[in-house]
Amino acid sequence: MAKTNPGRFFEDYKLGDVIAHAVPRTVGEGERALYHALYPARHALYSSDEFARDCGLPESPLDDLAAFHVVFGKTVPDVSLNAVANLGYAEGRWLQPVYPGDTLRSVSEVIGLKQNSNGKSGVVYVRTRGMNQLGEVVLDYVRWVMVRKRDLDAPAPETVIPELQKVIPAEDLVIPEGLDFSNYDFAQAGEPHRWGDYELGEKIDHVDGVTIEEAEHMMATRLWQNTAKVHFDATFRPDGQRLIYGGHVISMARALSFNGLANAQMIVGLNGGAHANPCFSGLTLKAWSEVLDKAETSAPGVGAIRLRLVATRGGEPFELKGEDGKYLPDVLLDLDYWALMPM
Amino acid sequence: MAKTNPGRFFEDYKLGDVIAHAVPRTVGEGERALYHALYPARHALYSSDEFARDCGLPESPLDDLAAFHVVFGKTVPDVSLNAVANLGYAEGRWLQPVYPGDTLRSVSEVIGLKQNSNGKSGVVYVRTRGMNQLGEVVLDYVRWVMVRKRDLDAPAPETVIPELQKVIPAEDLVIPEGLDFSNYDFAQAGEPHRWGDYELGEKIDHVDGVTIEEAEHMMATRLWQNTAKVHFDATFRPDGQRLIYGGHVISMARALSFNGLANAQMIVGLNGGAHANPCFSGLTLKAWSEVLDKAETSAPGVGAIRLRLVATRGGEPFELKGEDGKYLPDVLLDLDYWALMPM
Amino acid sequence: MAKTNPGRFFEDYKLGDVIAHAVPRTVGEGERALYHALYPARHALYSSDEFARDCGLPESPLDDLAAFHVVFGKTVPDVSLNAVANLGYAEGRWLQPVYPGDTLRSVSEVIGLKQNSNGKSGVVYVRTRGMNQLGEVVLDYVRWVMVRKRDLDAPAPETVIPELQKVIPAEDLVIPEGLDFSNYDFAQAGEPHRWGDYELGEKIDHVDGVTIEEAEHMMATRLWQNTAKVHFDATFRPDGQRLIYGGHVISMARALSFNGLANAQMIVGLNGGAHANPCFSGLTLKAWSEVLDKAETSAPGVGAIRLRLVATRGGEPFELKGEDGKYLPDVLLDLDYWALMPM
Structure with missing residues (x-):
């Protein structure tokens, strides 16, 4: 022992x-493929080596x-x-x-x-x-x-x-070397909305939902070599439920946010995040976002956008906290991050 | 919105x-490995770079x-x-x-x-x-x-x-450049049956069955970046069931058809296909095939075979339609395709 | 037919x-990634190309x-x-x-x-x-x-x-060419315990557990192109259960044994093994090990350790057989293998 x-x-x-x-x-390539199998990830920069090269990167990261x-x-x-x-x-x-x-x-x-x-x-x-x-x-x-x-x-x-820092100042964000959105292909990326099209305070319901499966969250969590017993062992909690790794919720919500934020390509800053309520298999996860801030960057054609990403297990979109200031029971995640978008 | x-x-x-x-x-290699994890795929040309090279291709596609x-x-x-x-x-x-x-x-x-x-x-x-x-x-x-x-x-x-065209004429099929089955290794491919061994009208019960899982069909469907809500969101249909992507049924049935058609290596033509009844998790999928046509090709040792591939959720093999001309309720898929086989 | x-x-x-x-x-890389998704595998030699190179291998096998x-x-x-x-x-x-x-x-x-x-x-x-x-x-x-x-x-x-042979003599074990544990990085490997720290007869409860899922064992078993019907077809057995491939149990138990045997890096010998009781989805698999033997090898810094690896579905660790000499009903696997460890 x-x-x-x-x-x-x-x-x-x-x-x-x-x-x-x-x-x-x-x-390697295996992890990349598994990420696409486990999440409905469609951001073009991470899907296509060609698209990544057209944006100034050596290949798709x-x-x-x-x-x-x-x-x-x-x-x-x-x-x-x-x-x-x-x-x-x-x-x-x-x-x-x-x-x-x-x-x-x-x-x-x-x-x-x-x-x-x-x-x-x-x-x-x-x-x-x-x-x-x-x-x-x-x-x-x-x-x-x-x-x-x-x-x-x-x-x-x-x-x-x-x-x-409550929020990372936009000027402290690090833009990957060579990144260039000057010739960004909006048609191949999936949506026409550019940085200038998003307004502060704008909220987007990402519409799609995914029902959570035990085999999927366990495979994801294992792939990252996360060893916390509570995710894998149904006998660990008195209620016999496996608690789902918060990162699974983050990745699922982010992938769902493609629908409305297809051009929020790269995540460069994590300002904060709360796992508001536990996630278990069988529930259907949905997501909505709110534009919290925007900033220009020094890279050609690249803007930064600060987003709130909320994952829910039901309820109405855009509802976050109750009158008591606490997260509503249907809210699973409240994440605050910076992404890079073509201007 | x-x-x-x-x-x-x-x-x-x-x-x-x-x-x-x-x-x-x-x-890449990740998609290839996932395909082998999600389907009981065993066709040698897609399993082994060495086998593919021995058939004139640069590597396993x-x-x-x-x-x-x-x-x-x-x-x-x-x-x-x-x-x-x-x-x-x-x-x-x-x-x-x-x-x-x-x-x-x-x-x-x-x-x-x-x-x-x-x-x-x-x-x-x-x-x-x-x-x-x-x-x-x-x-x-x-x-x-x-x-x-x-x-x-x-x-x-x-x-x-x-x-x-109801059926693609055999002469319009495109044979991959360099494909050569002259030195085809039947032992490594898994079955001795060559193009000449199959008769028009011959039917083959592929015997094996696979019980369908939610996590598997969702991973497959996501991997192809298919976004249809009905495959992922258990709250989308009134009956709470996730409809399984028809392509999952096609791939599962085709992989099962290895047992009896191990040498029907490459699919080169899709003449038609009907998703006769919806597929849901929990059912056990089986498959049978019928030889619809055969043709020679210009490539060395390569014959074409036209096959009906039927996926079922039970019932007797080789039963397709009722007296009313409609597909029987156990039939999930009726696919008509051309494959290449060593002569 | x-x-x-x-x-x-x-x-x-x-x-x-x-x-x-x-x-x-x-x-390829896809199979490697899937192995990490399906099992909580963490042995550093198989996780990191850099670590493998530092141990004298060309890359991670x-x-x-x-x-x-x-x-x-x-x-x-x-x-x-x-x-x-x-x-x-x-x-x-x-x-x-x-x-x-x-x-x-x-x-x-x-x-x-x-x-x-x-x-x-x-x-x-x-x-x-x-x-x-x-x-x-x-x-x-x-x-x-x-x-x-x-x-x-x-x-x-x-x-x-x-x-x-009941047991492979240590001198017949084959050490991979170039393997060298002289500069082994115990911190990166995850545990400080070296070959000299394990005593004959020592038993280790690996503590962690994994609840078994249908989708996971089927994906694993398919990945190895194992075609036995009983693993995939819920209609095959009268009880409607899919019997889990014994190799899935072996891999799961071995991966769990990282916790306590993180430095038992390479498996080089399989002396024997019994699948004591069948494994089905829904049970929670745990594992314990016993040190059966130790031997020096000719490779620099490399010792051999002979281990019993037992997988269970509950019960107390270290209990194996009843008074009748038969395996207890909770024992799934009793495996006897040789591994290589830094001295």
């Missing part, structure tokens, strides 16, 4: 700890969210095996596309700690970096989780809460 | 319209039906989003194999229109061409669908029904 | 028969069990289509890693025959070799199955039971 990983408990984290997460992963999941998955055994809840994300930036053949690894630094007043758990803040085989950082984000204590008598650490 | 695709209605089609369908797609699905999937948002029924196929020809790394796109031309007498819908005929990154046509077929009208007062177009 | 494969019956096997199994298969499944799958139509039971394995040795792009085929030789006393069936022993496109043997193993007779009056063959 001593040889298996019990996961870290709250008192095992020290401010400044740097954790090199295990199991590097080479991603791995979906940005797939890159996120691979980097995230590695952190689970060290960060969230004993987590009670995944509380939030901030300052997520994609710094470099991931291409077939790249090998990814992840490193996290503990940047904040706060024991809860009940003394039984605490919040751990980590900044995670995903790196490729050249040591280049491809992704950088902060997340914070609530983690149980093993020893309730362990002393509370000094409380340090990192100062995190 | 204005930004999402409502699909075209009957009155939106004009004779001669050319529609460049969106989202080009690079296919993507399964012909996978190529069909990719080309077909792109047409769904433009052609069949508001379709009431997929009525038929004709004059389908595979003109060039699709290899890993190829990027496919699709273009359709409206070649026929006929408003129904009820004034609520009409039949649209399109000829669809799938092209690779060199602009070469890899596949060409006609299909016709019944599409709803949005505005019942829209005037009926002039009725034009294209003249379509 | 005459064209489909009825499978061989007991009286169809003759001692010394050599069967070249059909359908060669090129494996296909999982050893995936290679086994591909070789095994080809034998099913010739060996076990009419099998009543898969009785055992012995003398399995991996002789060469399988890399993306390799094309595998299989050949079996009948090395033993014994008609059962009831006269209705018999035991067939075959030695199967898997070969790559260069004709190099990549895998060699013996298995024996109980096969029905078609003609009960067929005379019994002379009984020949091959002498099989």
